[in-house]
Amino acid sequence: MKKIEVADGIHMLSMNVEDILFEGMWDIANGVTLNSYIVKGDKTAIIDGVIGWDGIPDTLYKNLEEINIAPKDIDYLIVNHMEPDHSGWIEDFKKINKDFTIICTDKSAKLVKSFFGDDEKIQVVKEGDTLDLGKGKKLSFHPVPNVHWPDTMLTYEEETKTLFSCDMYGSFGKINENYCDDNLTEEEIEFFEEEGIRYFSNVMATFTPQVKKAIKKTGEFDIKLIAPGHGPIYRKNPQKIIDDYTRFSKYSDGAGKNEVTILWGSMYGMTKKAVDYAEKVLEKKGIKVNKLEMPLKSESEMMATVFKSAGIIVAAPTYEYKMFPPVAVALEELGRKKVTGKAAFSFGSYGWSGGAQKELNEILERNRMKWDFVEAVEFEGSPLQEDLDKVKEGILKLIEKMEDKIVK
Ligand SMILES: Cc1cc2nc3c(=O)[nH]c(=O)nc-3n(C[C@H](O)[C@H](O)[C@H](O)COP(=O)(O)O)c2cc1C
Numbered sequence: 524m525k526k527i528e529v530a531d532g533i534h535m536l537s538m539n540v541e542d543i544l545f546e547g548m549w550d551i552a553n554g555v556t557l558n559s560y561i562v563k564g565d566k567t568a569i570i571d572g573v574i575g576w577d578g579i580p581d582t583l584y585k586n587l588e589e590i591n592i593a594p595k596d597i598d599y600l601i602v603n604h605m606e607p608d609h610s611g612w613i614e615d616f617k618k619i620n621k622d623f624t625i626i627c628t629d630k631s632a633k634l635v636k637s638f639f640g641d642d643e644k645i646q647v648v649k650e651g652d653t654l655d656l657g658k659g660k661k662l663s664f665h666p667v668p669n670v671h672w673p674d675t676m677l678t679y680e681e682e683t684k685t686l687f688s689c690d691m692y693g694s695f696g697k698i699n700e701n702y703c704d705d706n707l708t709e710e711e712i713e714f715f716e717e718e719g720i721r722y723f724s725n726v727m728a729t730f731t732p733q734v735k736k737a738i739k740k741t742g743e744f745d746i747k748l749i750a751p752g753h754g755p756i757y758r759k760n761p762q763k764i765i766d767d768y769t770r771f772s773k774y775s776d777g778a779g780k781n782e783v784t785i786l787w788g789s790m791y792g793m794t795k796k797a798v799d800y801a802e803k804v805l806e807k808k809g810i811k812v813n814k815l816e817m818p819l820k821s822e823s824e825m826m827a828t829v830f831k832s833a834g835i836i837v838a839a840p841t842y843e844y845k846m847f848p849p850v851a852v853a854l855e856e857l858g859r860k861k862v863t864g865k866a867a868f869s870f871g872s873y874g875w876s877g878g879a880q881k882e883l884n885e886i887l888e889r890n891r892m893k894w895d896f897v898e899a900v901e902f903e904g905s906p907l908q909e910d911l912d913k914v915k916e917g918i919l920k921l922i923e924k925m926e927d928k929i930v931k
């Protein structure tokens with residue numbers, strides 16, 4: 524666990540977590556950080572206390588001591604969001620500190636009770652409520668419901684102009700040495716931008732309308748520092764992560780980078796022949812191609828890659844009268860995360876009846892995805908030259924459709 528004084532009287536405690544499935548399902552290749560913050564006035568508050576994945580969070584207590592804070596001296600736990608990746612240690616904390624107050628929204632209070640029992644001292648806060656910690660440190664609270672869970676809020680510290688944004692403005696990716704944007708290298712900044720896309724697409728995409736509201740709310744504060752629950756903090760240029768999140772919200776609605784992602788699968792290589800051909804056509808046009816062979820790619824990577832692309836090609840054969848299941852499952856997942864409005868094209872091989880295309884339409888319809896498709900190409904067995912010509916034609920039309928969707 525790392526600890527850094529990020530502003531006068533504000534410490535960040537951060538822990539890298541690897542080899543876990545985030546939310547029990549996302550295979551995050553580059554890990555994630557869990558960040559807690561300590562705000563010290565006359566009274567002490569801890570914001571988003573991180574979980575000890577291995578039981579009692581001894582390391583957290585040890586680190587608190589090193590910054591001269593005994594766990595029993597903590598007066599307030601600010602629960603910006605009750606999800607256990609931020610608050611899972613309350614139960615252990617109770618064993619060593621009987622006298623602390625939890626500050627949270629009314630929705631969070633209900634969750635605290637159902638997750639940790641109802642013997643907690645809870646102070647419910649509403650929009651604009653404040654808490655004076657003394658020595659100039661004053662916190663204010665700002666609910667942003669459904670920026671992940673219904674209970675979520677932002678906490679703002681007036682003196683240092685710090686926004687503790689919880690899941691908002693977070694990203695995946697473990698942190699090695701540099702925790703603030705003012706000492707991240709160019710490569711690290713790029714790394715966290717990509718990991719931000721992965722995080723947004725995996726965790727936040729379903730809640731894009733609420734994220735947009737939270738971005739708007741961010742505009743009401745004078746901000747010097749953004750301190751999220753996951754990923755680096757932004758002190759040199761807080762606007763950078765606000766701009767990133769603004770752009771990611773647009774990816775949810777169909778915008779994307781000037782890239783085409785081919786989401787594909789093939790049992791015996793027939794569809795693959797057309798995929799390889801499509802890749803060459805796109806490369807000749809100077810467009811970056813991302814190939815996602817399913818089920819080999821992780822769901823986390825699939826989601827991030829499709830999410831950030833302005834153009835999508837779905838290439839899948841027919842399997843038992845329906846679409847090749849690994850590709851159908853991926854599409855379904857994109858639908859559940861409300862990845863809508865993408866420019867798209869589909870093709871695939873069949874043996875006798877076909878059916879992949881029909882299922883594709885059903886998935887799109889059921890999830891109200893509103894992807895804008897070029898006419899599909901289906902071929903029997905191995906694609907003939909005339910089939911490949913149709914694939915090329917489809918790609919050229921796809922490129923046209925992508926034009927007004929490209930944002931970066
Ligand atoms: C397990 C299995 C199930 C299949 N089910 C169907 C089917 O229901 N209807 C159909 O037209 N073709 C079906 N096929 C044939 C494939 O769609 C055909 O072989 C196609 O060329 C496979 O393309 P691929 O090599 O890209 O996987 C099936 C093939 C397999 C191996």
Ligand SMILES: [Fe+2]
Pocket residue numbers: 604606671672690
């Ligand atoms: Fe969360």
Ligand SMILES: [Fe+2]
Pocket residue numbers: 606608609689690752753
């Ligand atoms: Fe979180």
